[in-house]
Amino acid sequence: MHESAYFRPESPERGVYYAALRDVSGAYRLGDAVLPRTPLAWLGDRGFGAAHGVSVPYMAGAMANGIASVELVVALAEAGMLGSFGAAGLALTKVDHAVARLNERLGARPFAVNLIHSPSEAGLEEALVDLLLARGVRLVEASAFLKLTPAVVRFRLTGIHRGMDGAIVAPHRIIAKVSRAEIAEPFLSPAPAPMLQGLVERGALTPEQAILAEKLPLAEDLTAEADSGGHTDNRPALALVPSLAALAMRLAARHGYASVPRIGAAGGISTPAAAAAAFAMGAGYVVTGSVNQACVESGSSPLVRRMLADAGPADVAMAPAADMFEMGVKVQVLKKGTMFPMRAAKLFDLFSRFGSLDEIPAPERQTLETQVFREPLGAVWSGVESYFAARDPAQLTRAARDPRHKMALVLRSYLGRASHWANAGDEGRRFDFQVWCGPAMGAFNAWVAGSPLADPEARDVVTVGRNILLGAAVAQRAALLRMQGVAVRAEDAAWMPLSGGALAAAYEGGVA
Numbered sequence: 001m002h003e004s005a006y007f008r009p010e011s012p013e014r015g016v017y018y019a020a021l022r023d024v025s026g027a028y029r030l031g032d033a034v035l036p037r038t039p040l041a042w043l044g045d046r047g048f049g050a051a052h053g054v055s056v057p058y059m060a061g062a063m064a065n066g067i068a069s070v071e072l073v074v075a076l077a078e079a080g081m082l083g084s085f086g087a088a089g090l091a092l093t094k095v096d097h098a099v100a101r102l103n104e105r106l107g108a109r110p111f112a113v114n115l116i117h118s119p120s121e122a123g124l125e126e127a128l129v130d131l132l133l134a135r136g137v138r139l140v141e142a143s144a145f146l147k148l149t150p151a152v153v154r155f156r157l158t159g160i161h162r163g164m165d166g167a168i169v170a171p172h173r174i175i176a177k178v179s180r181a182e183i184a185e186p187f188l189s190p191a192p193a194p195m196l197q198g199l200v201e202r203g204a205l206t207p208e209q210a211i212l213a214e215k216l217p218l219a220e221d222l223t224a225e226a227d228s229g230g231h232t233d234n235r236p237a238l239a240l241v242p243s244l245a246a247l248a249m250r251l252a253a254r255h256g257y258a259s260v261p262r263i264g265a266a267g268g269i270s271t272p273a274a275a276a277a278a279f280a281m282g283a284g285y286v287v288t289g290s291v292n293q294a295c296v297e298s299g300s301s302p303l304v305r306r307m308l309a310d311a312g313p314a315d316v317a318m319a320p321a322a323d324m325f326e327m328g329v330k331v332q333v334l335k336k337g338t339m340f341p342m343r344a345a346k347l348f349d350l351f352s353r354f355g356s357l358d359e360i361p362a363p364e365r366q367t368l369e370t371q372v373f374r375e376p377l378g379a380v381w382s383g384v385e386s387y388f389a390a391r392d393p394a395q396l397t398r399a400a401r402d403p404r405h406k407m408a409l410v411l412r413s414y415l416g417r418a419s420h421w422a423n424a425g426d427e428g429r430r431f432d433f434q435v436w437c438g439p440a441m442g443a444f445n446a447w448v449a450g451s452p453l454a455d456p457e458a459r460d461v462v463t464v465g466r467n468i469l470l471g472a473a474v475a476q477r478a479a480l481l482r483m484q485g486v487a488v489r490a491e492d493a494a495w496m497p498l499s500g501g502a503l504a505a506a507y508e509g510g511v512a
Contacts, residue, residue, distance in 0.1 A: 017481065018492045024473040025509030033484035038473045040510040043275075045262045045284030051173065051220065052139065053110040055080035055511050057285035058465050060292045061177065061223070061266055062114030062141050063436065064088035064230070065419055069299040070101050072292060072461050077109045079462040080511065084141040084175075086299070088116035089323075089419070091391070092127055099135045112175060113137050115152060117145040119324065121392055125151035133158055133172075142187070142219070143177040144231040144323075153191045154199055156218050160209050168212050176219040177266060177287075179226070179233040184244050187219040188251045188261050217261050221284070222248065226267030229290040229438035230331045231321065241265050241281045270440035271447045272471020272495045279472060280479075288465065290441040295459045301425025302456075304435055307337045309456040313442030317341040319434070320348040322415035326408050334435040340418050343372050343432065347411040356403035357381075357410060372414055372432075384409050451497040463499055466507045471495030473510060 020028045020035060028035040041049055044057030059082040062068045068086035076083035085102065087095045095113070102111055113132055118124045129151045132140065142152050152174065159171040176187040186192070196210040205213070224244045226237035245263045252260040262284035268274050270291040278286050293300050294308040315336035321329045325348070335341050350368075354360050357377055360368070365377065373380050388395040388409070399406035418434035444464075445454075452458050453467070478493035498506060 017486070017488065021474050021477050021481075021488070021493060022470075022495075022506065023509070024470065024477065024506070025512055030481065030486060033481055033486045035477055035481060038477055038510070039512075040469045040473055040507075043279045043469065043472060043476070044264075044286070047259070048221065048262055048264075048285045052082055053108075054082045056465075056469055057264075057279075058082070058469055059112075059175070059223075059264070059285055059287045060084065060461060060465070061287045061289045062086045062088065062112070062116075062143065063289065063293055063298070064090075064114070064116070065423055066090055066094070066098065066299040067293055067423065067436075068114070069297060070098050070105075072295065072297040072299075073102060073111045074105050075297050075461050076465070077106050077111050079465070081462070081465055082110055082112060083461070084112035084114050087114045087128065088143075089416070092124075092131055095128065096131055096135070099132070099137060103135065110139065112139040112141045115140040115142050115155065116323070117143070117149065119146060119327070120395075122149065122151070123394075124392065125149055129155045138171060139173045139175065141175045141177060141223075143225075145176070145178070145183060145187075147183075148186045148192065148195065148218070150195055150198060150204075153195050153218065154204050157191065157196075157199070157205055157209060157213050160205075160212050160216075162212065168215055170216055173221070174219040175221040175223060175264070177223040177225050178244075179224070179235045179240065179267075181243065181247055184222055184224075184247055185251065187222055188217050188248050190214045190216060190255060191218055215255075217251070217255070217257060219261060220259075221262045221264060223264040223266045223287050224283075225287075226265070227438055228267035228332065228440070229293075229316075230436035231329070232267065232332050232438065234318075234332070235267070237265060237268055237278065238281070241278065241283055245282055267438060268440045268443070270444035270468070272468055272475055274440070274443065275468050275472035276475035276479075279476070286468075288440075288468070290436070290438045291444045291464060292461050293435075293437070294441065294444075294456055295461045295464060296457060297461055300423050300435075303425040303427070303430070304422050304433065305456040305459075307334060307433070307435065308437065308441055309445060309454075311336055311437065311441045311445060313439040313446075315442060316437050316439055319344040320412075320415060322412050322419075325351070325412040325415065326405075331436060332438050334433075334437040334441075337430070338433045338435065339431045340434045344415055344418075344434070347372070347414060351404075351408055351411055354407070357407045358403070360407075377410060380410050380413060381406070384413050387413075448497050452499045453497045458499070463497075463503060466503055467495065467497040470498075470503075470506055470510055 062084035073083035264285040265278035265283035266287035317335040319341040421429035422433035
Protein backbone atom coordinates (compact mmCIF):
# COMPACT_ATOMS: atom_id res chain seq x y z
CA MET A 1 0.00 0.00 0.00
CA HIS A 2 1.34 3.43 -0.98
CA GLU A 3 2.03 6.02 1.69
CA SER A 4 0.63 9.55 1.54
CA ALA A 5 2.90 10.95 -1.14
CA TYR A 6 0.26 12.31 -3.51
CA PHE A 7 -0.64 15.88 -2.68
CA ARG A 8 -1.79 18.37 -5.26
CA PRO A 9 1.53 20.07 -6.13
CA GLU A 10 0.27 23.65 -6.17
CA SER A 11 -1.69 23.30 -2.93
CA PRO A 12 -0.12 24.29 0.40
CA GLU A 13 -2.76 22.24 2.21
CA ARG A 14 -1.88 18.75 3.32
CA GLY A 15 -4.80 16.35 3.01
CA VAL A 16 -5.73 17.37 -0.56
CA TYR A 17 -4.85 14.17 -2.40
CA TYR A 18 -5.19 14.97 -6.09
CA ALA A 19 -3.13 12.22 -7.75
CA ALA A 20 -4.05 9.45 -5.33
CA LEU A 21 -7.74 9.96 -6.08
CA ARG A 22 -7.12 9.48 -9.79
CA ASP A 23 -5.00 6.36 -9.47
CA VAL A 24 -8.02 4.06 -9.16
CA SER A 25 -5.78 0.98 -9.41
CA GLY A 26 -3.76 2.02 -6.37
CA ALA A 27 -4.32 1.54 -2.65
CA TYR A 28 -3.04 4.28 -0.31
CA ARG A 29 -2.61 5.00 3.36
CA LEU A 30 -3.24 8.70 3.79
CA GLY A 31 -2.44 9.55 7.39
CA ASP A 32 -4.98 7.60 9.42
CA ALA A 33 -7.21 7.04 6.39
CA VAL A 34 -7.13 4.11 3.98
CA LEU A 35 -7.98 4.49 0.29
CA PRO A 36 -8.44 1.06 -1.34
CA ARG A 37 -8.08 0.33 -5.01
CA THR A 38 -11.27 0.86 -6.96
CA PRO A 39 -11.57 -1.48 -9.96
CA LEU A 40 -14.20 -0.19 -12.36
CA ALA A 41 -15.91 -3.59 -12.43
CA TRP A 42 -16.66 -3.15 -8.73
CA LEU A 43 -18.61 0.06 -9.16
CA GLY A 44 -21.81 -1.92 -9.79
CA ASP A 45 -22.95 -5.53 -9.62
CA ARG A 46 -20.20 -7.83 -10.85
CA GLY A 47 -22.91 -10.27 -11.90
CA PHE A 48 -23.76 -7.91 -14.76
CA GLY A 49 -20.36 -8.41 -16.32
CA ALA A 50 -20.44 -12.16 -15.74
CA ALA A 51 -23.91 -12.49 -17.28
CA HIS A 52 -23.20 -10.45 -20.39
CA GLY A 53 -19.49 -10.97 -20.94
CA VAL A 54 -18.43 -7.36 -20.40
CA SER A 55 -15.68 -5.96 -18.20
CA VAL A 56 -17.53 -2.99 -16.68
CA PRO A 57 -21.13 -2.31 -15.50
CA TYR A 58 -21.80 0.09 -18.36
CA MET A 59 -24.29 0.00 -21.22
CA ALA A 60 -25.27 2.32 -24.06
CA GLY A 61 -29.01 2.03 -24.56
CA ALA A 62 -30.78 1.73 -27.89
CA MET A 63 -31.74 4.82 -29.87
CA ALA A 64 -34.30 4.20 -32.60
CA ASN A 65 -33.83 4.37 -36.37
CA GLY A 66 -30.31 3.05 -36.10
CA ILE A 67 -29.01 6.07 -34.17
CA ALA A 68 -27.49 3.45 -31.89
CA SER A 69 -25.68 2.16 -34.95
CA VAL A 70 -23.73 -0.96 -35.81
CA GLU A 71 -20.53 1.08 -35.53
CA LEU A 72 -21.50 2.33 -32.08
CA VAL A 73 -22.33 -1.16 -30.79
CA VAL A 74 -19.15 -2.65 -32.27
CA ALA A 75 -16.95 0.04 -30.72
CA LEU A 76 -18.41 -0.61 -27.29
CA ALA A 77 -18.19 -4.40 -27.57
CA GLU A 78 -14.56 -4.23 -28.61
CA ALA A 79 -13.90 -2.10 -25.50
CA GLY A 80 -15.60 -4.54 -23.14
CA MET A 81 -18.83 -2.53 -22.84
CA LEU A 82 -22.39 -3.37 -23.83
CA GLY A 83 -24.29 -1.61 -26.60
CA SER A 84 -27.85 -2.02 -27.83
CA PHE A 85 -28.58 -1.63 -31.55
CA GLY A 86 -31.43 0.81 -32.29
CA ALA A 87 -33.77 -1.44 -34.27
CA ALA A 88 -36.98 0.48 -33.51
CA GLY A 89 -38.45 2.26 -36.51
CA LEU A 90 -36.35 0.33 -39.04
CA ALA A 91 -37.70 -2.01 -41.68
CA LEU A 92 -37.09 -5.66 -40.89
CA THR A 93 -34.76 -5.98 -43.86
CA LYS A 94 -32.53 -3.24 -42.41
CA VAL A 95 -32.56 -4.86 -38.98
CA ASP A 96 -31.66 -8.19 -40.52
CA HIS A 97 -28.74 -6.62 -42.39
CA ALA A 98 -27.53 -4.85 -39.25
CA VAL A 99 -27.69 -7.99 -37.11
CA ALA A 100 -25.82 -9.95 -39.76
CA ARG A 101 -23.08 -7.31 -39.71
CA LEU A 102 -22.92 -7.39 -35.91
CA ASN A 103 -22.59 -11.17 -35.91
CA GLU A 104 -19.88 -11.01 -38.54
CA ARG A 105 -17.85 -8.30 -36.85
CA LEU A 106 -18.26 -9.33 -33.22
CA GLY A 107 -18.48 -13.11 -33.29
CA ALA A 108 -19.00 -14.22 -29.70
CA ARG A 109 -18.59 -10.75 -28.20
CA PRO A 110 -21.78 -9.46 -26.59
CA PHE A 111 -24.33 -7.02 -27.96
CA ALA A 112 -28.05 -6.36 -27.57
CA VAL A 113 -30.78 -5.45 -30.03
CA ASN A 114 -33.72 -3.25 -29.11
CA LEU A 115 -37.15 -4.86 -28.99
CA ILE A 116 -39.61 -1.98 -28.65
CA HIS A 117 -43.28 -2.38 -27.81
CA SER A 118 -45.49 -1.81 -30.86
CA PRO A 119 -49.08 -1.75 -29.55
CA SER A 120 -50.54 -0.83 -32.93
CA GLU A 121 -48.40 -3.35 -34.84
CA ALA A 122 -48.30 -6.60 -32.84
CA GLY A 123 -47.31 -8.50 -35.96
CA LEU A 124 -44.17 -6.41 -36.21
CA GLU A 125 -43.04 -7.48 -32.74
CA GLU A 126 -43.59 -11.13 -33.61
CA ALA A 127 -41.71 -10.79 -36.90
CA LEU A 128 -38.79 -9.08 -35.18
CA VAL A 129 -38.55 -11.86 -32.61
CA ASP A 130 -38.58 -14.42 -35.42
CA LEU A 131 -35.70 -12.56 -37.05
CA LEU A 132 -33.66 -12.24 -33.85
CA LEU A 133 -34.06 -15.90 -32.98
CA ALA A 134 -33.14 -16.95 -36.51
CA ARG A 135 -30.00 -14.76 -36.37
CA GLY A 136 -28.93 -16.21 -33.03
CA VAL A 137 -29.34 -12.99 -31.03
CA ARG A 138 -29.19 -13.85 -27.33
CA LEU A 139 -29.91 -10.48 -25.70
CA VAL A 140 -32.60 -7.84 -26.26
CA GLU A 141 -33.26 -4.53 -24.60
CA ALA A 142 -37.04 -4.43 -24.21
CA SER A 143 -38.28 -0.84 -24.07
CA ALA A 144 -41.46 1.25 -24.03
CA PHE A 145 -43.60 -1.73 -23.04
CA LEU A 146 -47.03 -0.91 -21.66
CA LYS A 147 -47.71 -4.58 -20.91
CA LEU A 148 -46.18 -7.98 -21.57
CA THR A 149 -46.69 -9.43 -25.03
CA PRO A 150 -46.34 -12.99 -26.30
CA ALA A 151 -43.46 -11.86 -28.50
CA VAL A 152 -41.19 -10.71 -25.67
CA VAL A 153 -42.07 -13.76 -23.56
CA ARG A 154 -41.35 -16.07 -26.48
CA PHE A 155 -37.92 -14.55 -26.99
CA ARG A 156 -36.98 -15.04 -23.36
CA LEU A 157 -38.15 -18.65 -23.11
CA THR A 158 -37.16 -20.13 -26.45
CA GLY A 159 -34.64 -22.88 -25.79
CA ILE A 160 -35.10 -22.98 -22.01
CA HIS A 161 -33.92 -26.32 -20.56
CA ARG A 162 -32.17 -27.99 -17.67
CA GLY A 163 -28.41 -28.27 -17.85
CA MET A 164 -26.32 -31.31 -17.00
CA ASP A 165 -26.23 -30.18 -13.36
CA GLY A 166 -30.00 -29.84 -13.21
CA ALA A 167 -29.98 -26.05 -13.17
CA ILE A 168 -32.39 -24.19 -15.43
CA VAL A 169 -30.68 -22.70 -18.47
CA ALA A 170 -32.34 -19.85 -20.41
CA PRO A 171 -30.18 -19.08 -23.46
CA HIS A 172 -31.96 -15.79 -24.18
CA ARG A 173 -31.85 -12.78 -21.88
CA ILE A 174 -33.87 -9.60 -21.57
CA ILE A 175 -32.77 -6.24 -20.20
CA ALA A 176 -36.10 -4.51 -19.62
CA LYS A 177 -36.19 -0.72 -19.54
CA VAL A 178 -39.11 0.61 -17.49
CA SER A 179 -40.16 3.67 -15.53
CA ARG A 180 -43.16 2.35 -13.60
CA ALA A 181 -43.54 -0.32 -10.93
CA GLU A 182 -46.65 -1.73 -12.63
CA ILE A 183 -44.57 -2.46 -15.74
CA ALA A 184 -41.52 -3.57 -13.77
CA GLU A 185 -43.41 -6.21 -11.82
CA PRO A 186 -44.34 -8.40 -14.82
CA PHE A 187 -40.75 -8.32 -16.06
CA LEU A 188 -39.42 -9.19 -12.61
CA SER A 189 -41.90 -12.07 -12.31
CA PRO A 190 -42.18 -15.42 -14.11
CA ALA A 191 -44.21 -15.33 -17.31
CA PRO A 192 -47.97 -15.41 -16.59
CA ALA A 193 -49.62 -18.81 -16.86
CA PRO A 194 -52.20 -17.81 -19.53
CA MET A 195 -49.45 -16.53 -21.80
CA LEU A 196 -47.40 -19.68 -21.26
CA GLN A 197 -50.40 -21.79 -22.12
CA GLY A 198 -50.96 -19.79 -25.28
CA LEU A 199 -47.36 -20.32 -26.37
CA VAL A 200 -47.66 -24.05 -25.69
CA GLU A 201 -50.82 -24.22 -27.79
CA ARG A 202 -49.01 -22.41 -30.62
CA GLY A 203 -46.15 -24.87 -30.43
CA ALA A 204 -43.70 -22.12 -29.46
CA LEU A 205 -42.97 -23.87 -26.14
CA THR A 206 -43.26 -27.43 -24.91
CA PRO A 207 -45.27 -28.18 -21.75
CA GLU A 208 -41.99 -28.99 -19.98
CA GLN A 209 -40.50 -25.63 -20.95
CA ALA A 210 -43.60 -23.86 -19.65
CA ILE A 211 -43.08 -25.53 -16.27
CA LEU A 212 -39.42 -24.44 -16.16
CA ALA A 213 -40.48 -20.90 -17.06
CA GLU A 214 -42.43 -20.63 -13.81
CA LYS A 215 -39.15 -20.56 -11.87
CA LEU A 216 -37.37 -17.65 -13.63
CA PRO A 217 -38.01 -13.91 -13.95
CA LEU A 218 -38.54 -12.68 -17.47
CA ALA A 219 -35.75 -10.15 -16.94
CA GLU A 220 -32.69 -10.72 -14.79
CA ASP A 221 -31.72 -7.10 -15.49
CA LEU A 222 -34.18 -4.25 -15.25
CA THR A 223 -33.21 -0.68 -16.11
CA ALA A 224 -34.93 2.05 -14.12
CA GLU A 225 -35.42 4.71 -16.76
CA ALA A 226 -35.65 8.13 -15.15
CA ASP A 227 -35.91 11.47 -16.97
CA SER A 228 -34.46 10.62 -20.38
CA GLY A 229 -34.59 11.29 -24.09
CA GLY A 230 -37.28 9.63 -26.21
CA HIS A 231 -39.91 7.59 -24.39
CA THR A 232 -39.91 8.75 -20.78
CA ASP A 233 -42.19 9.42 -17.84
CA ASN A 234 -39.76 12.08 -16.56
CA ARG A 235 -39.39 10.16 -13.30
CA PRO A 236 -36.80 11.27 -10.71
CA ALA A 237 -33.96 8.75 -10.44
CA LEU A 238 -33.62 9.30 -6.70
CA ALA A 239 -37.09 7.84 -6.19
CA LEU A 240 -37.27 5.39 -9.09
CA VAL A 241 -34.07 3.37 -8.63
CA PRO A 242 -34.52 2.47 -4.94
CA SER A 243 -38.24 1.77 -5.33
CA LEU A 244 -37.65 -0.70 -8.17
CA ALA A 245 -34.74 -2.25 -6.23
CA ALA A 246 -37.09 -2.85 -3.30
CA LEU A 247 -39.66 -4.37 -5.66
CA ALA A 248 -37.03 -6.71 -7.11
CA MET A 249 -36.08 -7.96 -3.65
CA ARG A 250 -39.70 -8.58 -2.68
CA LEU A 251 -40.44 -10.53 -5.86
CA ALA A 252 -37.23 -12.54 -5.61
CA ALA A 253 -38.25 -13.63 -2.12
CA ARG A 254 -41.82 -14.38 -3.21
CA HIS A 255 -40.78 -16.56 -6.15
CA GLY A 256 -37.69 -18.11 -4.59
CA TYR A 257 -35.16 -16.93 -7.18
CA ALA A 258 -31.56 -18.00 -6.75
CA SER A 259 -30.53 -14.33 -7.02
CA VAL A 260 -32.25 -10.96 -6.99
CA PRO A 261 -32.65 -9.35 -10.44
CA ARG A 262 -30.23 -6.49 -11.01
CA ILE A 263 -31.54 -2.94 -11.22
CA GLY A 264 -29.71 -0.56 -13.53
CA ALA A 265 -30.02 3.21 -13.80
CA ALA A 266 -30.78 5.21 -16.95
CA GLY A 267 -31.90 8.76 -17.57
CA GLY A 268 -29.56 11.57 -16.65
CA ILE A 269 -26.41 9.43 -16.81
CA SER A 270 -23.93 11.58 -18.69
CA THR A 271 -21.40 12.72 -16.10
CA PRO A 272 -19.20 11.04 -13.47
CA ALA A 273 -21.27 12.61 -10.70
CA ALA A 274 -24.50 11.13 -12.08
CA ALA A 275 -22.96 7.68 -12.52
CA ALA A 276 -21.45 7.79 -9.03
CA ALA A 277 -24.83 8.76 -7.59
CA ALA A 278 -26.50 5.86 -9.40
CA PHE A 279 -23.95 3.36 -8.09
CA ALA A 280 -24.28 4.84 -4.60
CA MET A 281 -28.02 4.13 -4.76
CA GLY A 282 -27.21 0.50 -5.48
CA ALA A 283 -27.56 0.44 -9.26
CA GLY A 284 -26.00 -2.73 -10.66
CA TYR A 285 -25.09 -0.95 -13.91
CA VAL A 286 -25.61 2.39 -15.63
CA VAL A 287 -27.08 3.08 -19.07
CA THR A 288 -26.25 6.15 -21.13
CA GLY A 289 -28.42 7.46 -23.95
CA SER A 290 -28.63 11.04 -25.20
CA VAL A 291 -24.88 11.61 -24.90
CA ASN A 292 -24.16 8.74 -27.31
CA GLN A 293 -26.20 10.36 -30.05
CA ALA A 294 -23.69 13.19 -29.94
CA CYS A 295 -20.81 10.78 -30.63
CA VAL A 296 -19.24 10.24 -34.03
CA GLU A 297 -20.37 6.60 -34.30
CA SER A 298 -24.06 7.42 -33.95
CA GLY A 299 -26.41 7.09 -36.89
CA SER A 300 -27.39 10.72 -36.54
CA SER A 301 -25.98 13.50 -38.70
CA PRO A 302 -23.08 15.91 -38.03
CA LEU A 303 -25.62 18.74 -38.00
CA VAL A 304 -27.60 17.07 -35.20
CA ARG A 305 -24.41 16.34 -33.26
CA ARG A 306 -23.54 20.04 -33.43
CA MET A 307 -27.04 20.98 -32.22
CA LEU A 308 -26.69 18.57 -29.31
CA ALA A 309 -23.28 20.01 -28.42
CA ASP A 310 -24.94 23.42 -28.03
CA ALA A 311 -27.77 22.17 -25.78
CA GLY A 312 -28.26 23.06 -22.12
CA PRO A 313 -30.16 21.02 -19.52
CA ALA A 314 -33.36 23.03 -20.09
CA ASP A 315 -33.28 22.88 -23.90
CA VAL A 316 -35.67 19.93 -24.12
CA ALA A 317 -39.44 19.51 -24.37
CA MET A 318 -42.08 16.79 -24.52
CA ALA A 319 -43.75 16.07 -27.86
CA PRO A 320 -46.20 13.45 -29.22
CA ALA A 321 -44.68 10.07 -30.03
CA ALA A 322 -45.04 8.76 -33.57
CA ASP A 323 -45.43 5.12 -32.55
CA MET A 324 -48.10 5.80 -29.90
CA PHE A 325 -49.63 8.97 -31.30
CA GLU A 326 -53.30 8.06 -30.84
CA MET A 327 -52.69 7.11 -27.21
CA GLY A 328 -51.30 10.53 -26.35
CA VAL A 329 -47.90 9.12 -25.37
CA LYS A 330 -45.05 11.64 -25.50
CA VAL A 331 -41.31 11.55 -26.02
CA GLN A 332 -38.64 14.00 -24.85
CA VAL A 333 -36.88 15.86 -27.65
CA LEU A 334 -34.45 18.69 -28.26
CA LYS A 335 -36.20 22.07 -28.25
CA LYS A 336 -33.33 24.41 -29.05
CA GLY A 337 -32.89 25.08 -32.77
CA THR A 338 -36.05 23.30 -33.95
CA MET A 339 -39.80 23.94 -34.10
CA PHE A 340 -40.65 20.27 -34.00
CA PRO A 341 -42.10 20.15 -30.44
CA MET A 342 -44.55 22.98 -31.17
CA ARG A 343 -45.60 21.64 -34.57
CA ALA A 344 -46.01 18.09 -33.26
CA ALA A 345 -48.16 19.38 -30.38
CA LYS A 346 -50.35 21.20 -32.90
CA LEU A 347 -50.87 17.99 -34.86
CA PHE A 348 -52.04 16.16 -31.76
CA ASP A 349 -54.35 19.05 -30.93
CA LEU A 350 -55.98 18.70 -34.34
CA PHE A 351 -56.31 14.94 -33.87
CA SER A 352 -57.98 15.52 -30.50
CA ARG A 353 -60.49 18.07 -31.85
CA PHE A 354 -61.56 16.58 -35.16
CA GLY A 355 -62.86 13.25 -36.45
CA SER A 356 -61.38 13.28 -39.92
CA LEU A 357 -59.15 15.25 -42.28
CA ASP A 358 -62.25 16.71 -43.93
CA GLU A 359 -63.33 18.27 -40.62
CA ILE A 360 -60.14 20.30 -40.24
CA PRO A 361 -61.02 23.96 -41.01
CA ALA A 362 -59.56 25.42 -44.18
CA PRO A 363 -57.16 27.85 -42.42
CA GLU A 364 -55.76 25.04 -40.27
CA ARG A 365 -55.44 22.81 -43.30
CA GLN A 366 -53.61 25.51 -45.23
CA THR A 367 -51.11 25.91 -42.38
CA LEU A 368 -50.48 22.16 -42.39
CA GLU A 369 -49.91 22.07 -46.13
CA THR A 370 -47.72 25.16 -46.38
CA GLN A 371 -45.73 25.18 -43.12
CA VAL A 372 -45.66 21.64 -41.75
CA PHE A 373 -45.94 19.09 -44.57
CA ARG A 374 -45.11 21.53 -47.41
CA GLU A 375 -47.38 19.57 -49.74
CA PRO A 376 -51.14 18.92 -50.09
CA LEU A 377 -52.59 16.47 -47.59
CA GLY A 378 -53.68 14.32 -50.52
CA ALA A 379 -50.05 13.89 -51.51
CA VAL A 380 -49.15 13.11 -47.89
CA TRP A 381 -51.79 10.37 -47.85
CA SER A 382 -50.39 8.88 -51.06
CA GLY A 383 -47.02 8.56 -49.36
CA VAL A 384 -48.63 7.01 -46.30
CA GLU A 385 -50.43 4.47 -48.49
CA SER A 386 -47.18 3.45 -50.17
CA TYR A 387 -45.44 3.11 -46.81
CA PHE A 388 -48.05 0.92 -45.14
CA ALA A 389 -48.71 -1.15 -48.25
CA ALA A 390 -45.23 -2.56 -47.72
CA ARG A 391 -45.03 -2.40 -43.91
CA ASP A 392 -48.51 -3.19 -42.55
CA PRO A 393 -51.44 -3.29 -45.02
CA ALA A 394 -53.89 -3.83 -42.16
CA GLN A 395 -53.45 -0.15 -41.27
CA LEU A 396 -54.83 0.82 -44.68
CA THR A 397 -57.78 -1.53 -44.31
CA ARG A 398 -58.63 0.09 -40.99
CA ALA A 399 -58.17 3.60 -42.42
CA ALA A 400 -60.63 2.81 -45.23
CA ARG A 401 -63.41 2.27 -42.70
CA ASP A 402 -62.25 4.72 -39.99
CA PRO A 403 -61.65 8.35 -41.14
CA ARG A 404 -60.12 9.25 -37.80
CA HIS A 405 -57.52 6.52 -38.11
CA LYS A 406 -56.71 7.80 -41.60
CA MET A 407 -56.22 11.25 -40.11
CA ALA A 408 -53.92 9.81 -37.43
CA LEU A 409 -51.77 8.08 -40.05
CA VAL A 410 -51.41 11.30 -42.02
CA LEU A 411 -50.64 13.51 -39.02
CA ARG A 412 -48.21 11.15 -37.37
CA SER A 413 -46.34 10.69 -40.65
CA TYR A 414 -44.78 14.11 -40.00
CA LEU A 415 -43.42 12.81 -36.69
CA GLY A 416 -41.80 9.80 -38.32
CA ARG A 417 -40.32 11.78 -41.19
CA ALA A 418 -38.97 14.43 -38.80
CA SER A 419 -36.57 11.94 -37.21
CA HIS A 420 -35.39 10.79 -40.64
CA TRP A 421 -34.74 14.39 -41.70
CA ALA A 422 -32.61 14.79 -38.57
CA ASN A 423 -30.63 11.62 -39.17
CA ALA A 424 -30.04 12.62 -42.80
CA GLY A 425 -29.02 16.15 -41.81
CA ASP A 426 -31.52 17.68 -44.26
CA GLU A 427 -30.68 21.39 -44.03
CA GLY A 428 -33.94 22.36 -45.68
CA ARG A 429 -35.86 20.66 -42.88
CA ARG A 430 -33.66 21.73 -39.98
CA PHE A 431 -36.50 23.42 -38.09
CA ASP A 432 -38.51 20.19 -38.33
CA PHE A 433 -35.82 17.93 -36.85
CA GLN A 434 -37.04 15.49 -34.22
CA VAL A 435 -34.02 14.78 -32.02
CA TRP A 436 -34.64 12.55 -29.01
CA CYS A 437 -32.80 14.14 -26.12
CA GLY A 438 -32.93 14.40 -22.34
CA PRO A 439 -31.49 16.99 -19.94
CA ALA A 440 -28.43 14.76 -19.50
CA MET A 441 -27.11 16.18 -22.77
CA GLY A 442 -26.83 19.64 -21.28
CA ALA A 443 -25.16 18.29 -18.15
CA PHE A 444 -22.59 16.52 -20.32
CA ASN A 445 -21.86 19.70 -22.27
CA ALA A 446 -21.32 21.62 -19.04
CA TRP A 447 -18.95 18.94 -17.76
CA VAL A 448 -16.77 18.75 -20.88
CA ALA A 449 -16.60 22.51 -21.53
CA GLY A 450 -12.99 23.49 -22.04
CA SER A 451 -11.86 19.89 -22.59
CA PRO A 452 -11.12 18.04 -25.84
CA LEU A 453 -14.66 16.60 -25.72
CA ALA A 454 -16.21 20.03 -26.14
CA ASP A 455 -15.80 19.44 -29.88
CA PRO A 456 -18.53 17.03 -31.07
CA GLU A 457 -16.17 15.58 -33.65
CA ALA A 458 -13.86 14.48 -30.82
CA ARG A 459 -16.59 12.55 -29.02
CA ASP A 460 -16.59 8.78 -29.44
CA VAL A 461 -18.61 6.37 -27.33
CA VAL A 462 -15.65 4.57 -25.79
CA THR A 463 -13.87 7.76 -24.75
CA VAL A 464 -17.11 9.10 -23.26
CA GLY A 465 -17.88 5.86 -21.42
CA ARG A 466 -14.38 5.45 -20.02
CA ASN A 467 -14.30 9.01 -18.72
CA ILE A 468 -17.69 8.63 -17.04
CA LEU A 469 -16.60 5.42 -15.28
CA LEU A 470 -13.20 6.72 -14.23
CA GLY A 471 -14.76 9.91 -12.93
CA ALA A 472 -17.36 7.92 -11.01
CA ALA A 473 -14.59 5.88 -9.39
CA VAL A 474 -12.75 9.06 -8.39
CA ALA A 475 -15.97 10.45 -6.89
CA GLN A 476 -16.40 7.30 -4.82
CA ARG A 477 -12.79 7.43 -3.66
CA ALA A 478 -13.27 11.03 -2.57
CA ALA A 479 -16.39 10.05 -0.65
CA LEU A 480 -14.44 7.30 1.15
CA LEU A 481 -11.81 9.80 2.25
CA ARG A 482 -14.39 12.29 3.47
CA MET A 483 -16.08 9.57 5.52
CA GLN A 484 -12.73 9.01 7.26
CA GLY A 485 -12.34 12.67 8.12
CA VAL A 486 -10.01 13.68 5.28
CA ALA A 487 -10.65 17.12 3.80
CA VAL A 488 -11.05 16.73 0.04
CA ARG A 489 -11.87 19.82 -1.96
CA ALA A 490 -14.53 19.53 -4.65
CA GLU A 491 -12.17 20.75 -7.36
CA ASP A 492 -9.63 18.05 -6.48
CA ALA A 493 -12.23 15.28 -6.72
CA ALA A 494 -13.62 16.57 -10.02
CA TRP A 495 -12.72 14.51 -13.08
CA MET A 496 -11.93 16.40 -16.26
CA PRO A 497 -12.15 14.27 -19.41
CA LEU A 498 -8.99 12.67 -20.72
CA SER A 499 -8.28 11.41 -24.22
CA GLY A 500 -5.62 9.45 -26.08
CA GLY A 501 -2.82 7.74 -24.23
CA ALA A 502 -3.54 9.35 -20.86
CA LEU A 503 -7.09 7.99 -20.91
CA ALA A 504 -5.96 4.55 -22.08
CA ALA A 505 -3.40 4.27 -19.28
CA ALA A 506 -5.84 5.37 -16.57
CA TYR A 507 -8.57 3.06 -17.86
CA GLU A 508 -6.35 0.02 -18.21
CA GLY A 509 -5.35 0.44 -14.59
CA GLY A 510 -9.03 0.58 -13.63
CA VAL A 511 -9.98 -2.66 -15.38
CA ALA A 512 -6.83 -4.64 -14.53
